[in-house]
Amino acid sequence: KIHTKNTAARNATAPHLYGLMFEDISHSGDGGIYAELLRNRAFQGSDGNTGPNLDGWTPIGGAKLSLDRLHPISDALPVNLQVDVPQGARGEVGFQNTGWWGIDVRRQTYTASFYVLANEPKQKGRAASLRASIRSKTGTQFGSAAVAKRVWPTAEWTRVELPITVTQKASNENNTFVVTFDGAETAGMTLYFQLISLFPETYKGRKNGLRKDLAEAFADLKPSFLRFPGGNNLEGESVQTRWRWWKTIGPLTERPGRWANWGYYNTDGLGLLEYLEWCADMSIEPVLAIWAGFSLDRYGSSGTSIHPNAMEPVVQEALDELEYCMGGPETKYGALRAAHGHPAPFRINYVEIGNEDWFSRSYGYRFRALYTGLKARYPNITYVSTQWDEVGGVKMELPPGAMWDTHHYEEPHYFLKNFDFYDNWQLRTGNKGVGVLLGEYSVYQSDTPSGAVNFQNPPDKHVFYPQMLSAIAEGVYALGGERNPHTVKMSSYAPSLQNLNRYNWTPNMIQFTAHHDRTVLSTSYWQQWMFARYRGTHTLPVTNTGGLNPLYWAAAIDERAKVVYLKVINAGKDVANLAVDIDTPYSAVNGTILSAEDAKAFNFVDHQTSVVPRPLSLPAQKSSTGNFNWKVPAFSITVLQFNL
Ligand code: AHR
Structure with missing residues (x-):
C-alpha cells in the first residue's frame, strides 16, 4: 500500500541521485565520445606504449611517409608527419587515415584541419594545391575541399581549415580521410604535417566537442552529474603520467597528451575545459576528481604515495585547478580560462579526493591534507572521500557533510542481498551526516557459489554485455538508494562506454563502433534511463x-x-x-x-x-x-x- x-x-x-561516471577507458574518450575522427592525429602513438609512430596513416600514390623531429610545432607536439613526394610523381599523391576503426559518414558538414609546412630550399618558389576528402575504402568520394594553388615554401607552420560537405550517408564505417596533392605539381617536394584533424558536427555544436549520438544517449538518461576524469585514469601509472589538469587545457598544439592508465595514449583533446563544457551543455553538476598524491603503478604492487611532508604542492595543484574552474578574471587561472574562451566561471559543488584509495595505505594523511587545504579556500564544496573505514590501520573519520564514494563490481545476488544496506547506514557505521556516492557499480559476473568476483573474466562466469538480470540486480540496489535519500545522494553505473574494437573492461552501459547506427544501449542503460527519468x-x-x-x-x-x-x-x-x-x-x-x-x-x-x-x-x-x-x-x- x-x-x-x-x-x-x-x-x-536526493536531487542528484542519478548521474554519469566517465573516464577514458576502452577508448571511451579518444576514439569514443571525443568527436575527433582521426586516430593518432599528432603522431604520438595510439595503442601500446610504443612512442611516436604512424599508426592509422598510410601513403597514397607512392608518397613516402616518415616521422620528422626537426620542425617541432611546439614542445607538446614535437613529432610530425613527413611526406616525401617521389621524383617523377604523377596523378594523386598523399596520405590517408582510417579513423578509429572506421569513420562514420553521413549528411553533414565535417571540419578538416591541419598544420602544414614546406620549407625545404629545394622547393622554393614551387606552386601546388592540396585537397582533403572523405572517401570509402572502395573509392566512393563522399565530399572534398581544396586549398587553392599557392606558392611554397611557407616559412612557418600554416593552419588550414576546410569544411567538407557530405550529402550522402555511407553504408558502413569502412571510410578514410585523405589528403592529396597533384603529383606533377609536387614531385620531389617534402611537406610536413601536424595535428591532422577531422570533426563531424558535435553535440550542441561545440568546437572540439562531443560525438553527437553518444552524448545524446547520455543526455537522454537525464543525468544530474558527471564524475570525471577517473577512475584509475586520474591516478597515472606513475606520478609523472598522472592526469595533470594544466596539460589538458589551451590550444591543442599545447597539449602533449599522456600515456594513460588503460593501455593507450590519451590526446587530452577532451580536457578539463571540455569536461566542464560537457557539464554545462547537459546542465549537470561536475563531480571533479582531483589527483590525491597517489599513482597506481600498475606493474608494481602497492603504487606510489606522495610523502606526508610533500603534500603541499599536491594541495596547491588542486587549488590551482579549482581556480581555473571557478576563478574570476582577476585571478591567474581564471584569466587563463577566459583566454581559453570561457570567461564565465563554472561552479564546482563536488570535489572527489582521489580514486579507490583503499589500494594505498596512505589515504589518511593525503585526504586530510587535501580536505583541510581545499575546505579552507572553498568551504561550500562537498568533498568526497574514496574510503571511510580504515586505511593503513588508521580509522578514517569523515567530517559531517562529506561523502563516501563506494564501488561495486559484483554478482547479481550481491545487489539483491544488499537492498537494505543503506538503511541506517549513517548510524550503524558512525558516519552521521556523511552522504554516499555509489560512484561505480554494475553486475560483473553471474552468480557463483563463492560470490567472489574473478577479474580474470572466465567466460563461463563473466558478463560481457549487461543482461536483463544485470539490470534487475542493479535496479534493486538503486531502489535501496532511493529509499535512503539522506544517505545515498548520487549513483552512477560504470564503466559507461566501450569501443567494441578495443576495450579494457566489460560489461559497460553503452557499446559502440565508429558507425553511429551500431551503438548499443544495454539493458543496464535502460534501467538507469527509467529510474532517472521517473523520479519524484x-x-x-x-x-x-x-x-x-x-x-x-x-x-x-x-x-x-x-x-x-x-x-x-x-x-x-x-x-x-x-x-x-x-x-x-x-x-x-x-x-x-x-x-x-x-x-x-x-x-x-x-x-x-x-x-x-x-x-x-x-x-x-x-x-x-x-x-x-x-x-x-x-x-x-x-x-x-x-x-x-
Ligand atoms: O571502471 C573501471 C575501473 O574500476 C575504474 O577505473 C576504477 O575506479 C575501478 O577499479
Whole structure:
C-alpha cells in the first residue's frame, strides 16, 4: 500500500541521485565520445606504449611517409608527419587515415584541419594545391575541399581549415580521410604535417566537442552529474603520467597528451575545459576528481604515495585547478580560462579526493591534507572521500557533510542481498551526516557459489554485455538508494562506454563502433534511463504484507507534477501477483516496463532493441480509487505512474 496522506513521513529525494561516471577507458574518450575522427592525429602513438609512430596513416600514390623531429610545432607536439613526394610523381599523391576503426559518414558538414609546412630550399618558389576528402575504402568520394594553388615554401607552420560537405550517408564505417596533392605539381617536394584533424558536427555544436549520438544517449538518461576524469585514469601509472589538469587545457598544439592508465595514449583533446563544457551543455553538476598524491603503478604492487611532508604542492595543484574552474578574471587561472574562451566561471559543488584509495595505505594523511587545504579556500564544496573505514590501520573519520564514494563490481545476488544496506547506514557505521556516492557499480559476473568476483573474466562466469538480470540486480540496489535519500545522494553505473574494437573492461552501459547506427544501449542503460527519468521530489512510505524477493519496490511523489511513481522489480522467473493499493484517488495510471523472458537476454550490435522499455498495459485495473491486482511479469522492472 502506498501512503500519500502522511506528508510528515515523506523525505525529500536526493536531487542528484542519478548521474554519469566517465573516464577514458576502452577508448571511451579518444576514439569514443571525443568527436575527433582521426586516430593518432599528432603522431604520438595510439595503442601500446610504443612512442611516436604512424599508426592509422598510410601513403597514397607512392608518397613516402616518415616521422620528422626537426620542425617541432611546439614542445607538446614535437613529432610530425613527413611526406616525401617521389621524383617523377604523377596523378594523386598523399596520405590517408582510417579513423578509429572506421569513420562514420553521413549528411553533414565535417571540419578538416591541419598544420602544414614546406620549407625545404629545394622547393622554393614551387606552386601546388592540396585537397582533403572523405572517401570509402572502395573509392566512393563522399565530399572534398581544396586549398587553392599557392606558392611554397611557407616559412612557418600554416593552419588550414576546410569544411567538407557530405550529402550522402555511407553504408558502413569502412571510410578514410585523405589528403592529396597533384603529383606533377609536387614531385620531389617534402611537406610536413601536424595535428591532422577531422570533426563531424558535435553535440550542441561545440568546437572540439562531443560525438553527437553518444552524448545524446547520455543526455537522454537525464543525468544530474558527471564524475570525471577517473577512475584509475586520474591516478597515472606513475606520478609523472598522472592526469595533470594544466596539460589538458589551451590550444591543442599545447597539449602533449599522456600515456594513460588503460593501455593507450590519451590526446587530452577532451580536457578539463571540455569536461566542464560537457557539464554545462547537459546542465549537470561536475563531480571533479582531483589527483590525491597517489599513482597506481600498475606493474608494481602497492603504487606510489606522495610523502606526508610533500603534500603541499599536491594541495596547491588542486587549488590551482579549482581556480581555473571557478576563478574570476582577476585571478591567474581564471584569466587563463577566459583566454581559453570561457570567461564565465563554472561552479564546482563536488570535489572527489582521489580514486579507490583503499589500494594505498596512505589515504589518511593525503585526504586530510587535501580536505583541510581545499575546505579552507572553498568551504561550500562537498568533498568526497574514496574510503571511510580504515586505511593503513588508521580509522578514517569523515567530517559531517562529506561523502563516501563506494564501488561495486559484483554478482547479481550481491545487489539483491544488499537492498537494505543503506538503511541506517549513517548510524550503524558512525558516519552521521556523511552522504554516499555509489560512484561505480554494475553486475560483473553471474552468480557463483563463492560470490567472489574473478577479474580474470572466465567466460563461463563473466558478463560481457549487461543482461536483463544485470539490470534487475542493479535496479534493486538503486531502489535501496532511493529509499535512503539522506544517505545515498548520487549513483552512477560504470564503466559507461566501450569501443567494441578495443576495450579494457566489460560489461559497460553503452557499446559502440565508429558507425553511429551500431551503438548499443544495454539493458543496464535502460534501467538507469527509467529510474532517472521517473523520479519524484519526495519518497512515500509503502507498507506490505508479503516479504521482499522476488519483488522489490519503492514509491515517490512528484509534488509539483502531482504524480506518484511506484517502481517494482520482479527478480524472479515467475509471474508474481501484486495487489497495489494507493490511499488516494487518481485520474490515470500508466506504466513503463523493461522485461525479458530470459534473465540472460541482452542487447547487442544489430540487435539493439531486444530488451527496451515499452508502455505497460494494465488490463486488470480500472478503478480510479485504489486497489488493483497486477501480475508482475517475471524478470521485469516497472515504473507505474499515478496521475493524481
Ligand atoms: O571502471 C573501471 C575501473 O574500476 C575504474 O577505473 C576504477 O575506479 C575501478 O577499479
